[in-house]
Amino acid sequence: MQKIKVRKIGNSLGIILPKESGVTEGTELDYKKNGSIIELNLEDADKAHDRNLIEKSFEDFKYDKYYTEDQVAEKFAKYGWTK
Structure with missing residues (x-):
């Protein structure tokens, strides 16, 4: 398990995620705390990203x-795309 340092950002706290996490600015x-475990869920963010790509791709039509x-x-x- 990789360690991430908590930092003060203004009046809040924040973390810096490594580039390999795939999270973009x-x-x-989605954030959830279960006892001492903090869970960050990318599922909705991934869906929103994919939806945006699809909608943007149809603009060309x-x-x-x-x-x-x-x-x-x-x-x-x-990339392996074949007809």
């Missing part, structure tokens, strides 16, 4: 900016 996390299936297969083949 502005992300809102308004301007006829999209790829055909062949173009996607060619562009993303290195």
